[in-house]
Amino acid sequence: MSEPRLLPLLGDPPPERRDAARNREALLVAAQSLIDECGVEHMTMEAVAARAGVGKGTVFRRFESREGLMAALLNHSESAWQAAVMSGPPPLGPGAEPMERLLAFGRSRLESTLRHHELVRAAGRAGSRSYAVWSFTAMHVRYLLGELGVEGDLPLLATALLAPLELPILEQQLSVEKFPLDRVVDGWVDLVHRVVRTPDQPA
Amino acid sequence: MSEPRLLPLLGDPPPERRDAARNREALLVAAQSLIDECGVEHMTMEAVAARAGVGKGTVFRRFESREGLMAALLNHSESAWQAAVMSGPPPLGPGAEPMERLLAFGRSRLESTLRHHELVRAAGRAGSRSYAVWSFTAMHVRYLLGELGVEGDLPLLATALLAPLELPILEQQLSVEKFPLDRVVDGWVDLVHRVVRTPDQPA
DNA sequence: AATAGAAACGGACCAAAGTCCGTTTGGGGC
């Protein structure tokens, strides 16, 4: 009769133990400070553990791998950006015309990716995958395309618009082919117009 | 008066020494056979060196890094594909209409990327970069877009078409979001039509 | 054929990621 758990009927994953939570926080802080001091590629897992005052095993239990830790860091710094998109001022946030929002989104996303490029690269797989970021951006673009009355497979079209904003592509264009940033941005804007333009309204 | 080099006035990089070339070949063969036996992620650099009968230092001098070795392997297996694009039978090779060739190109590229996905992933940075593959595909698509009479910044548009065919994107769509392969292909075809369609000829 | 010096070689060595398992600790049940 007596419920084994009073409230958390809804939380399938048993909540984190107090010490675990404290350590996670300490590790994130330690990692960030190490990165600020030595740069991303000189941050070692052992150093993070040491600075946080825990053992190395703990770091890996929390974050799986170096990439996982990087992804967590990235997630943290991107959440402010997500908030700006969802509820910040126009044109990035709600209130502007869909097309204006879409273009602002692209520019902002591009800039954000470049700003954190070292972190993004270090996060590798874990960066794009599951960790919230991709699915959020995909959903948002899909939504805006819907608002614009675009016909077709919206999830796929959203991907097509997002793909050229991913780091490997940007690095290719900017660092290897030496295209100026403005040109890349303009190219993306042009792409958006081509994708959005419907046969009916060919402007 | 006597020329220090008789013919190779044109070869800036002095040609490879005989033993070096032999070792390169042996290493490539060893690496490939190891991969066939144990899978890409169990192939260790030390094992490759041992099987080729050389020291570990030699492997790294030739290929820089594990990624470099993977990229070399990839390059090798992609060169047959490049040949098929440049001089194979239509519709992939020359002889078909540009649009037909472009669509065949996309399908083929997608299939090729998926077939070698482990290698591509293991090649990481070195895969996309300099190592021939990217620049070849980009040039080819640019050329086809030109043939189709597309206006605009062709190099950028080529990138926009290529980006959704890159492995990270495909993995996201196929493995994470569980889109069926056909749907992804159809989506890409649709994208091509949207990009190619000009305001003048809105079909 | 002898020789010099540049290039290639080998494998000991190092650093850092990731694993393992015996020990400690938090917190729900009594």
Added chain:
DNA sequence: GCCCCAAACGGACTTTGGTCCGTTTCTATT
């Protein structure tokens, strides 16, 4: 407040990518 055990911890250990430098081998030149 006490007990229990699942969860968390720590740090030695293993693996592997990558470096270093003394030694060997190629090739051009005489």
